[in-house]
Amino acid sequence: MTSTFPDISISTERLVLRPFEEADVRELVDMMNDELTVSWTSVPHPYTLDEARLWITRVAPSERLEGRGIVLAVTEHLTHRLVGVIHLSNTNWRARTTEVGYVVGPWARGEGYAAESVLAVVEWLFRDQHFERLELRTAAGNTASQQVAQKVGCISEGILRNAAIVRSRTEDGGWADIRTDLIVWGLLPEDLEDHPVA
Numbered sequence: 001m002t003s004t005f006p007d008i009s010i011s012t013e014r015l016v017l018r019p020f021e022e023a024d025v026r027e028l029v030d031m032m033n034d035e036l037t038v039s040w041t042s043v044p045h046p047y048t049l050d051e052a053r054l055w056i057t058r059v060a061p062s063e064r065l066e067g068r069g070i071v072l073a074v075t076e077h078l079t080h081r082l083v084g085v086i087h088l089s090n091t092n093w094r095a096r097t098t099e100v101g102y103v104v105g106p107w108a109r110g111e112g113y114a115a116e117s118v119l120a121v122v123e124w125l126f127r128d129q130h131f132e133r134l135e136l137r138t139a140a141g142n143t144a145s146q147q148v149a150q151k152v153g154c155i156s157e158g159i160l161r162n163a164a165i166v167r168s169r170t171e172d173g174g175w176a177d178i179r180t181d182l183i184v185w186g187l188l189p190e191d192l193e194d195h196p197v198a
Contacts, residue, residue, distance in 0.1 A: 003093040005070040005129070012120045015113065017072040017086060020056040024073055027082040028052040031105040038175065039167050040142050041103060045175065067093060074104075074117045083108035086117050088125070090135075097133040098125070102148070109144075115151040122152065126189045136185040139166050146183065153192055154185035 009018040020028070031037060032047035044051055060071035069091050074084035084104040091098040100121065104114045125131045136154055138145040149156075160182040167175045 004067045005064050005088070005091075007064065008070075008124070010072070010120045010124055011077070012116055014077050015083070015117055015120070016075050016077055016080075017117055017120060018075065020060055020071065020073045022053065022056060024056060024082050025049060025052045027105070028056065028085075031082065031085070031103060034106045035169075036106065037103055039169075040139055040145070042165070045167075063089070067091065069098060072117075072121070074102075074113060076108075081107075083111075083113050084117060086121055088121065095133070096129075096131045097135065098131060099135045099137065101136075102145075112151075114145075114148045118148060118152050122187060122192065126192065132188065134187040136187070137164075137182045138185065139164055140181040140183060141166070149183075149185040152187065154187045155191060157184045157186045159183055 007019060009016060011017075026049070029047055029049055029052045032041075032043045032052070033045070037043065038045045055071075063069045063071055069087065069089040071088075072086045073082055074086055075082055082105065084102060087101045088098045089101065100118060102114050102118060122134055125134060134154075136145075136149050137160070138149060140159070162179050163182045164180050165177045166180050168178050170176050
């Protein structure tokens with residue numbers, strides 16, 4: 001029998017992390033077509049309404065049901081506006097490990113939402129799901145994502161050389177794929193105790 005994450009919502013002071021709904025399609029499309037999101041992620045570009053609808057209705061739910069991970073929409077508590085995505089993937093139920101990825105929309109950057117949502121998931125993951133390790137991988141040039149990793153208490157564990165592809169704008173306005181190193185970050189339950197979050 002495959003282990004799976006429960007169908008959950010997690011609340012913080014400012015955010016609600018919940019399963020995606022069809023009403024999120026338009027905001028998800030806008031977020032995924034943002035230039036920084038296109039640069040640092042592997043999402044298709046341009047990201048279409050059909051791709052967002054498929055992600056929300058089939059891909060994300062099947063990740064959870066098949067035990068591979070869980071995808072949560074990050075929304076503002078007061079406005080209910082979609083501000084980001086948290087994605088746990090590559091879950092190993094025997095070792096109790098998983099990898100986290102996140103995207104924050106351009107309208108919500110600089111507010112600390114990425115760190116707040118990652119910490120909410122981490123606390124739930126370690127406390128309620130009894131996981132023993134969270135892993136995060138950041139492209140060598142993605143300093144904003146590296147700052148999130150540091151803010152939540154992750155420890156830099158090494159570099160995977162030439163391990164990922166990011167995109168860069170070309171002179172004609174298109175996109176070119178560029179190979180890059182990945183920094184591997186790890187977080188254990190005891191790291192949270194050693195690293196009080198501001």
